[in-house]
Amino acid sequence: MSVSAPGLTEIRAPGGWAGPVIDVDVHVHVPSIQTLFPYMQQGWRDFIVERAVGTPPSFATVYPQNAGNVVRPEWRPENGGLAASSLELVREQALDAWAVERAILNCYWGIDSVRHPDLAATIARAVNDWLIDEWLDRDDRLRASLVVPAHTFADAVAEIERVGSHPGFVQVMMPVRAMQTYGRRNWWPVYDAIVAHDLVMGMTWGGTSEGPPTPSGWPSYYAEEWAGEQGVFMSQLTSMVAEGVFQRYPTFRLAVLDIGFNWVPSLMWRLNKEWKGLRRTIPWVNEAPSQIFRDHIRFTTAPLDAAPPSESARFLRWLGEEMVMFASDYPHAYPGDYRRFLDALPESARPKIMADNARAFYRL
């Protein structure tokens, strides 16, 4: 039985989009920590058993699996297992359903919430090897983000050095909430490795910082935290632009995932405006921030915000047709009528959004 979400399969319905589709954000989940045992030394398996280590805690707090927005009901496995946890499920529900040319897998499993630095590095290595074995090596359509133990910069670098040259890895997943804002120079060794391996930095939902998940305190409710995370993305982009990441790394590519794009034009305008008068404080920013966005950063369609499709099309016009890539964000349950969204776009934009922008940006 093929089931998939309204709004996504409609793209492929008669009269819909018949051209190529590249889906830049397909989430996959590690079924359980035992799944990773073949990719660890016996000593770490014992450690995990002795201490009853399970799924890293922030996987459950970032993506509470029974919340309605986290998994679309028809994508929950009938056997009660974890959604998006096997290639067979993902093929049937996503890859085949909207007939992808390529899909980029993003495995957010909350490794950032493992504070044991050596266990975190061990889990990151295991997840990457599992992605290679169980996914990349089994379906030519797939590419993936490699994961890193982001709390220890040197270990993140080592993991990029270890697997960053695998042809299936096109991106390094960096959760939006981090130990430090991503403009800080402490990240430079990680960026050196990302750039040296010609990878994209994929800034994704989730992560754990040293502080609360908003820049100014703790949200009280899940809905509040969920909706408010957009502000963290804004802070990170502002940090990376202001602190000169894109001047230091002229080939740096940043994909901003899981957070749509309607909010971006106003941020670009704001940064441009303030840069005109305050650029002396950040003199390495020697071009308008909006130009930096266009040269280095891409966004995705998911989630399509609740604006009518015609309004989203207007935001896209402000942002630029080259700036947005199609993402299903499978298996999350974002409402969004992609068919109407595409219909609202100028014809020139449709092939760019659905495949060309991603193909060029990720060099697929």
Add this chain to the structure above:
Amino acid sequence: MKNYVVARTEDVPVGGSIRVEVNGRAYGIFNVDGTFHALLDRCPHQGAALTRGACIATIESDTPGEYRFGTSRTLIMCPWHGWEFDIETGQSWFDAARTRALSVDVNVEHGEDLAAWLHESQQTGARLPGPYIAEVHEVHREDDYIVLVLPR
């Protein structure tokens, strides 16, 4: 073109500016290390008086953490929004091609020469090399003067 004697050179400190008015319009006179420049005293953005801003040196960089500090105060920073303009050309830092303050030609003349020319033009109506109009500022033979060159 008309030449207006607007100030003594010593009225404008190095790295500073003064505001003068000619025919109801305000101009800023700037002294960059002994070289004088003039701009219409009006920011092209929203009209602030540029002479109310600070004369500042350039700060440039090619990569985070590295600074190239200019040694001369070659920029005027608008007091309202901090936009920087090149005092010599009027060009803004952030959009040199399209956003610029209006630059005005300026000369420095010695008072003795000015006095002679002023006298000659009054006597003969000759136009060489003036006409110099001293209504704005009185001319003494011993000083050097800043002369604005304006269309009318």
